[in-house]
Amino acid sequence: MENIKTIGVLTSGGDAPGMNPCIRAVVRTALDKKLNVLGIYGGYEGLLNGSFRPLGARDVGGILQRGGTILQTARSNNFQTIPGRMKALREMNSAGVDALVVIGGDGSLRGALSLMQEGFPVVGIPASIDNDIYGTDMCIGVDTALNTIVDAIDKLRDTATSHNRAFLIETMGRKNGYLAQHAGIVSGAEMVLIPEIPVEIESVIKAVENAYIRGKTHCIIVVAEGFEPNTTVIAERIAAMKIGFDTRVTILGHIQRGGKPTAFDRMLATRYGAHATRLLVEGKTGIMTALQGREINPISLEEATSNKKALSEEYFNLATMLAR
Ligand code: ADP
DSSP states (O other): OOOOOEEEEEEESSOOTTHHHHHHHHHHHHHHTTOEEEEETTHHHHHHHTOEEEOOTGGGTTOTTOOSOTTOOOOOSGGGSHHHHHHHHHHHHHHTOOEEEEEEOHHHHHHHHHHHHTTOOEEEEEBOTTOOOTTOSOOBTHHHHHHHHHHHHHHHHHHHHHHTEEEEEEESOSSOOHHHHHHHHHTTOSEEEOTTSOOOHHHHHHHHHHHHHTTOSOEEEEEETTOSSOHHHHHHHHHHTTOSSEEEEEEOGGGGGOSOOOHHHHHHHHHHHHHHHHHHHTTOOSEEOOEETTEEOOEEHHHHHHSOOOOOHHHHHHHHHHOO
């Protein structure tokens, strides 16, 4: 590959706290390598509309500690079509973009792979609070979202205990129970319900009843968004049994996406951003930065997007064993 002079950077799909420190690291690493950087605004939709703006060192000042993404994010149906992708390639060509860094979740990384398959140099960075991307221990945003959830559960437990209440707390995670499971373990929940592991509603009711009989002053059940039946239905069924606890539901919702990134997420985002930029400079393409243990070991976008990340059995066993 010829030497690259200008790289583009975009954030796409669901936002995740830590995207900003990642953008900052991409820009400043690129400047260190004497490259120009164009920020692409609004994800792939911005890519095919030519919403590009140069980013200098000062443009990414003061964003390290901010949630969200200064580049905005979006979902783009146009980009999923061949004419849409051709338009995106033409826009990058006319703006002089030689290579691209894509920061986003599973769908965004598939989009990155599709550009690579058209012969365009691209490196992906996994950012998704769900931690559902194969080949990496952690995605940007997971740690911050987890801390937000744990903080909320701690507060809800205070009030649950004072009133002898059972609380169903719903976390994000339509297909994946990572956040619910991890939050459940570190906040001492009585039960965790996740889409990967079906549980009969009768067993949930039994668990609440048992908690009451054992003399617990509260019962915290963390439910991932994608668990069937949904949180409201479970709550109604528990309430109908008149077990002893009053039942309440809290759906945490979008609060889980916001807030300043934790130190862990800032560091991860910074390392990923710097690493991705270096990979492009070295002429590498079609890969994703991935954390394995403490090391960053990139894997191919093909591998990352064609496999499903499995939930660890170790955590499942911990959650079940400790909820006594
Ligand atoms: P996330 O990146 O958070 O998983 P989405 O799944 O919505 O979010 O994906 C973000 C965007 O990535 C989509 O709106 C679309 O433009 C693009 N994308 C998703 N899947 C593909 C695909 N298979 N090929 C090309 N682009 C895709």
